[in-house]
Amino acid sequence: MTKRIVVTGLGASSAIGGDVEENWRNLLAGVSGTRSLDHDWVATYDLPVTFAAEASVRPETVLDRPIAKRLDKSAQFALVAAQEAWKDAGEPQVDPERLGVDFATGIGGVWTLLDAWDTLREKGPRRVMPMTVPMLMPNAAAGNLSLHFGARAFARTVASACASSVESIASAYEHLQAGNADVVIAGGAESAIHPITLASFSSMQALSRRNDSPETASRPFSVDRDGFVMGEGAAVLILETEEHATARGARIYGELVGTGVTADAYHITANDPSGQGAARAVRAALAQAGAEPDEVTHINAHATSTPVGDPAEYAALRAVFGERVHEIPVSATKASTGHLLGGTGAIESIFTILALRDRVAPPTINLVDQDPEIPLRASSEPQPLAEGRQLAICNSFGFGGHNAVAAFASYES
The missing domain is CATH 3.40.47.10 (Thiolase/Chalcone synthase)
Incomplete structure (x- = not known):
C-alpha cells in the first residue's frame, strides 16, 4: 500500500536569507543575493569572475564554536538548516532507529581539502589537522546530522552534482515508502565559492561574467543570459509518513507525492x-x-x-x-x-x-x-x-x- 509522505519542517540558509521566513520574504520581494566578492584571493588569482551569491548569514556565527571548528563550511550550513527544520517540525519524538538522514552535496568539503593542501606545502605534514578527512569527505554532513539528532535508521549521501538534493529527497521518499523509517531529515548543502571552482567553471564558460552588474548577472530565460552564478547554503525538509505526523499532531506544509x-x-x-x-x-x-x-x-x-x-x-x-x-x-x-x-x-x-x-x-x-x-x-x-x-x-x-x-x-x- 502506498503511504502518504508529508512535509512537516523546513530550514534554509542562502544568499537571500538566514532562515526560511527571510528567504521566502526576500524571494517574493525580488531581492538578489549576488554581490562582488570581498576577498583578497579574488585579486591574488586574477579571477575572471569576481562575484557570487555568498550566504547572508555565516554558519559559524550561528553554531557553537567547538562544533563549527570541526565541520567544513558545507556541513556547517547543513547543521544550521537542519536545526531550523527540526525545530520547525516541533522536534518530533521518534525512535532513533526509525529516524533516517538522506543528505546531499555536489562537491563536499572543498575548502577543507584545499586549505589542508596549502598547509602541507607551506608548513609540512605535522601541521595538517587530524580532522581533515572527516571534514572533507562528502558524507560529512549526513554523518554529523545523524550524530546530532541521533538518527540510527540510516545516514545516506547522494553526490549527483546539481541534481543531488532532489535525489536525496527521492531517496527519502523511497525509504519512507519501504518502511525503513518514520521520519527522514532530507536535503543538501554546498559551500564551494572558492578560487579553484570559480576558475574552473569560468574556464568552461559556465559562469556569467557580468562583473559590472553582479545583482543582475543571473538571467534565466533571457535572450542575453551568459551563465550561472555560484551560490552557497543549505536546505532541509523534515519528511514523515502521514500516519506518524498526524499521530503527533504535526503541522503539515504539503505532500511529497x-x-x-x-x-x-x-x-x-x-x-x-x-x-x-x-x-x-x-x-x-x-x-x-x-x-x-x-x-x-x-x-x-x-x-x-x-x-x-x-x-x-x-x-x-x-x-x-x-x-x-x-x-x-x-x-x-x-x-x-x-x-x-x-x-x-x-x-x-x-x-x-x-x-x-x-x-x-x-x-x-x-x-x-x-x-x-x-x-x-x-x-x-x-x-x-x-x-x-x-x-x-x-x-x-x-x-x-x-x-x-x-x-x-x-x-x-
Whole structure:
C-alpha cells in the first residue's frame, strides 16, 4: 500500500536569507543575493569572475564554536538548516532507529581539502589537522546530522552534482515508502565559492561574467543570459509518513507525492538538447504521484541561466506538457539565490512547497528580454496560483547527465 509522505519542517540558509521566513520574504520581494566578492584571493588569482551569491548569514556565527571548528563550511550550513527544520517540525519524538538522514552535496568539503593542501606545502605534514578527512569527505554532513539528532535508521549521501538534493529527497521518499523509517531529515548543502571552482567553471564558460552588474548577472530565460552564478547554503525538509505526523499532531506544509530520477547518458557536462532524459524524470514523478500532466499548476525550473541549459529544459517541459506548458506559472529562483549546486534542489523544493501553501509563484528576477525560443510563463513579478488543489514539480539537473524531479501537492487530509 502506498503511504502518504508529508512535509512537516523546513530550514534554509542562502544568499537571500538566514532562515526560511527571510528567504521566502526576500524571494517574493525580488531581492538578489549576488554581490562582488570581498576577498583578497579574488585579486591574488586574477579571477575572471569576481562575484557570487555568498550566504547572508555565516554558519559559524550561528553554531557553537567547538562544533563549527570541526565541520567544513558545507556541513556547517547543513547543521544550521537542519536545526531550523527540526525545530520547525516541533522536534518530533521518534525512535532513533526509525529516524533516517538522506543528505546531499555536489562537491563536499572543498575548502577543507584545499586549505589542508596549502598547509602541507607551506608548513609540512605535522601541521595538517587530524580532522581533515572527516571534514572533507562528502558524507560529512549526513554523518554529523545523524550524530546530532541521533538518527540510527540510516545516514545516506547522494553526490549527483546539481541534481543531488532532489535525489536525496527521492531517496527519502523511497525509504519512507519501504518502511525503513518514520521520519527522514532530507536535503543538501554546498559551500564551494572558492578560487579553484570559480576558475574552473569560468574556464568552461559556465559562469556569467557580468562583473559590472553582479545583482543582475543571473538571467534565466533571457535572450542575453551568459551563465550561472555560484551560490552557497543549505536546505532541509523534515519528511514523515502521514500516519506518524498526524499521530503527533504535526503541522503539515504539503505532500511529497512523487519523484523521478533518470540519466541522459549524453555528455559529462552538457544537457541532452532534446530534453528526453529530463522529460522522462518529469513523467516518472507524475506517474508515481498518480497524476496527469494537466494537473500540474506550477513549475520551479532548474533554469541555470546558461545558453544551452535553459532551452534544453524548455524542450523537456514541452515534451511532457505540450502547448499547455505556456500556461503554467514557472519560477526560476536561481536568479535570486544563485546556484547552490548540491543544495539547490532542496531550497527550490522549499520554495515550491511554500508557493503551493501561499498560492503564489515566486518571481524570476532580471527577466527583461525573454528569449522567444523559451516562451515559458515566467514573470518578474509574483504570479497568483489558482484556488483548489495544487500540484507542482521541482526540476534539478546536473553534470554527469543526472535528472531529478520532485512532485509536491497541497495537503488535504
